[in-house]
Amino acid sequence: MPTAMQATQGALAGVVVLDLSRVLAGPYAAQHLADFGATVVKIENPRDPDVARGFPPYLRAGDREFSAYYAQYNRGKRGLALDLATAEGKQTLKDLVVNADVLIENFRPGTMERLGLGYDVLAGINPRLVYTAISGYGHTGSRSRRPAFDNTAQAAGGLWSMNGVSGEQPVRVGVTIGDLSASLYGVIGTLTALRHAEQTGRGQFVDVAQVDSVIALTETAVVDYTVAGRVAAPAGNAHAWVRPYELFPCADGQVFFGGYTDKLWRESCELFGTPEAASDPEIDTMQKRFDEEAYERRVKPLIVSWFAGKGRAELEKLAGDRIPLTAVKTIAEVVDEPETQRREMVVDADYGDLGSLRMFGQPVKLSHTPAVPDRRANEVGEHNEAVLSELAGYSHERIKELRSAGVIAGA
Incomplete structure (x- = not known):
């Protein structure tokens, strides 16, 4: 007892x-x-x-x-x-x-x-x-x-x-x-x-x-060094090698977008009205989009254009259950968020x-x-x-x- x-x-x-x-x-x-x-x-x-x-x-x-x-x-x-x-x-x-x-x-x-x-x-x-x-x-x-x-x-x-x-x-x-x-x-x-x-x-x-x-x-940093000899360094809001997987501006703040796999990329291209980008031979595979030069020159500007003029709530609603897109929120917004309460x-x-x-x-x-x-x-x-x-x-x-x-x- x-x-x-x-x-x-x-x-x-x-x-x-x-x-x-x-x-x-x-x-x-x-x-x-x-x-x-x-x-x-x-x-x-x-x-x-x-x-x-x-x-x-x-x-x-x-x-x-x-x-x-x-x-x-x-x-x-x-x-x-x-x-x-x-x-x-x-x-x-x-x-x-x-x-x-x-x-x-x-x-x-x-x-x-x-x-x-x-x-x-x-x-x-x-x-x-x-x-x-x-x-x-x-x-x-x-x-x-x-x-x-x-x-x-x-x-x-x-x-x-x-x-x-x-x-x-x-x-x-x-x-x-x-x-x-x-x-x-x-x-x-x-x-x-x-x-x-x-x-x-x-x-x-x-x-x-x-x-x-x-x-x-430290995620991949140890094996990046022991296998490939790469020493991790600050990368800002970007991932070390997964792309796109970072912060993007929108009309009223920023959102995280992580549509890096081929399936998610196709979904995103269709959702934002540029389905042809999914079959573009320069960026049509995950490995090609991981290339830093191709990403900065072709992929990132395209994503920025998708989000321009749209607010965080609008983008989250548009993304729905289809693609990983999340508003970057303040702690005040997080505390007051109904889902936090639920x-x-x-x-x-x-x-x-x-x-x-x-x-x-x-x-x-x-x-x-x-x-x-x-x-x-x-x-x-x-x-x-x-x-x-x-x-x-x-x-x-x-x-x-x-x-x-x-x-x-x-x-």
Whole structure:
């Protein structure tokens, strides 16, 4: 019979996750597990809680404020404020590990070992523990202990050098793709190891590096270099070799058009009133249209003429289900788009007097055990009593002692 702490629904109901991570690479991984029903305990240092709590924008009510950034990546978690620098704090974590299935941390490699809480120690307490460590360079290699941020991963993983406008200075990807990708690979690794632990009773160490995660997102760049000797460089809105597959201007903005296969090219030529272009011997095959000179001289000007004078909505309606053509939208347009609402990709969480927080939803849709993303995030140490009593078996008196000693703080 699950306790109140574990009484969640979803595919991961009953799975207990200890989340020691901060900011994004790690919290986002744990957030996905929470969305699908895992009991996730956010463990923060009471003297130095997650720095993301100070990131804008904020929900505000009078003198109170709550970071919407923090809320989006820590929704549905339980809060425990625990000082791991103290002997009692270390023992408390060990007592929680006894009944945990997963631990996620994103400290620099060596930090948990210095605290006496490394994988070997915790696995000795609970052999089935899945210990997921997300870091900049990973836990092996000469660079493992270097400090790292998202931009570190974009730079060291090669992605930064590939992104931007041709002939100009490279530009970082506009979101923290190093953090985000490491979190998503962290989820994959965690669930894979959890499956093995459920079958064998043996957990394992899951080592995910931001740099590795970025390298795995560089698409054809690695094989382009190893096979053909080509070094990827910024190409603006164009694909490295697939054509047409880029941004095109229209009357009220831009659209993406990707009719590069022979079938799609024929459909497009017919749709836009130039059916003869589909059989033009200079551009009648996909391989010929991939040729950069032929593309720039013949194909691209033709497409520009198709879209001239037409608006984004008109072009999308015209394309319909026949060809891949999509308006380039602002985030405001995306949030207000009816289809975004139908797909539940913007959800509302109730923060009481602070109001309602609209944030992105869960992109993975399960038919029988759907995610529950519309939940608020924890205050620092909000669930100390419930976590320690139900997951560690502590008495009220023991919890009071820890609070008096400053080992825990908050509720």
